[in-house]
Amino acid sequence: MDDDPTTEILEATYRALCQHGYANLTVGDIAAEAERSKSLVHYYYGSKANLFSEFLRFLYNEYTTQLTSIEDEPPREQLFSILDIVLSDDETTPSQELRTAMLEVKVQAPYDDAIQARLRRFDDFLFERVQEIIIAGVDAGEFADDVNPTVAAEFFVTTITGAHTRRVAVGYPSERLYEPITRYVETHLLAAETTGDPR
Amino acid sequence: MDDDPTTEILEATYRALCQHGYANLTVGDIAAEAERSKSLVHYYYGSKANLFSEFLRFLYNEYTTQLTSIEDEPPREQLFSILDIVLSDDETTPSQELRTAMLEVKVQAPYDDAIQARLRRFDDFLFERVQEIIIAGVDAGEFADDVNPTVAAEFFVTTITGAHTRRVAVGYPSERLYEPITRYVETHLLAAETTGDPR
Structure with a gap:
């Protein structure tokens, strides 16, 4: 402490x-x-509202530090590291309790502009990181050159958000939710031709 | 009425x-x-709890009726009709207010087994419908035969859930969230070879 x-x-x-x-x-x-x-x-x-807003800033700083700590990896590895960070369940990452509480916070967003603005920063940061990585990966020839980085990044953020919500709402184990995402990203979303699977 | x-x-x-x-x-x-x-x-x-549970059953019946009303279409059209139904914003589909309220209900799920069981029925139904359609589409040669229907259906349900959550949490307009999903499904998830795009 x-x-x-x-x-x-x-x-x-x-x-x-x-x-x-x-x-x-x-x-x-x-x-x-x-x-x-x-x-x-x-x-x-x-006030409690101000404390909570500062708390979201603190969480955001932890989140962005974690998501930028892997910047030296090649694009494909970076993307899978991001999936590991945002989807894994080990002790260093948010617990089920935090996921549930953060979903509660999301529900407040339509009624609370300050909270919505904070949540957008998390969403935007992830979107921009993923978009950057995909651009770098396409440039490096690691990803197929017809991948649209904006569309793909939007899709990623949406899918990750959905995995978090389903875990709370229907309580499926992470393996059920996360493994298909990783598998689909690997085999269908990026560059099937580099996986050895001729698709 | x-x-x-x-x-x-x-x-x-x-x-x-x-x-x-x-x-x-x-x-x-x-x-x-x-x-x-x-x-x-x-x-x-x-009780209120019992009324709400019956209400979720009523919503479920409306939902399943809507999602089965398109069964006579070919698999690819069925899949896009499902995306239209669950993602569109016109007056016949859930409003932003209902999406927000349903997200509130999802937050209750970890504390309320009856609610979680009801929510699982929605999730399972969508999963099973999408899985069936993909199986039919692969059999009919409309979708690539290396598409794994279980993995693809899991991915669909997760992405759709994420679009609903992001709409509430970060308030992005539907076009930003829904168009990339449809575009990715069309060009990357199923059978790129039938879209005229050689990818």
């Missing part, structure tokens, strides 16, 4: 959100999780 | 859900929308 109370509070927000969900989350829950007083939390972050 | 009060109440639930959202929906809202008394609603449907 960080010694900086502002970071500690954001890390406590993460744990409190996973535990209580978004709708029921209170500043008191966050303070309890941080082992700090409510008034200290308000001192640093003001 | 139907004269049968049980159907009238379910139709009123639809309108009340679009107007109030799921979290705030009360039996009083539904009764007001149906122009009936709360006690009459309880008389026919018991």
Whole structure:
């Protein structure tokens, strides 16, 4: 745990959100999780809405750091690393509880412009990263040259979002949802000719 | 409007859900929308939880009727008709309000087995319909014979779910989300050789 109370509070927000969900989350829950007083939390972050907005910025920074950490890989590997990062279930990535809470947050978006603006940054970042990688892959001849990077990136982001939603809504195990995505990307979306499968 | 009060109440639930959202929906809202008394609603449907479960059954019946109404079309047309049905925004299909409310319902699924079971029926039905159509299309030579119907159907359902979630969460217009799906299905997922595009 960080010694900086502002970071500690954001890390406590993460744990409190996973535990209580978004709708029921209170500043008191966050303070309890941080082992700090409510008034200290308000001192640093003001209202619950402001704290939550800062929390989404904090999550966004973690997300973008993770998604740019693999920039030195070749395009095809980068794309599969991104799928691993956003779809995997190991302990370093968001738990089922965080996925559920984030879906709750998404439901608020039509009623809360600040939340929607924050969520768009996640969506846009993923879209732009994937688009860049596909452009680089087409240029390098790793992906078929008739792949349209914008259309393909839009498709990726949509499919990844759908995997997250289905995991919460219908509770299918990740293997059922994620393996077909990876398989389809590999064999149909990019450059079938480089997989050894003449398609 | 139907004269049968049980159907009238379910139709009123639809309108009340679009107007109030799921979290705030009360039996009083539904009764007001149906122009009936709360006690009459309880008389026919018991608790709010039971009414809502019956409402999801009613929506499911409408959904499956719509998705089977196109069974006489050839496989490729059926698949695009399904995309039209589940992704279009015209007045006969779910409004943005219903999509938002249904996303709220999905968030409840991890905490409510009855809701999750109902949601799985929608998900399973779409999966099975798409899988059947792809099998028929591969048999008929309309789709490439290396398309795996199970993997492709899983991919479809995930992508469609993602389009619904992104529309609520980031508020992009349908054209941005839906056109790339249709385009990718047409040119990459099924049988590129029948589209006139040599890919």
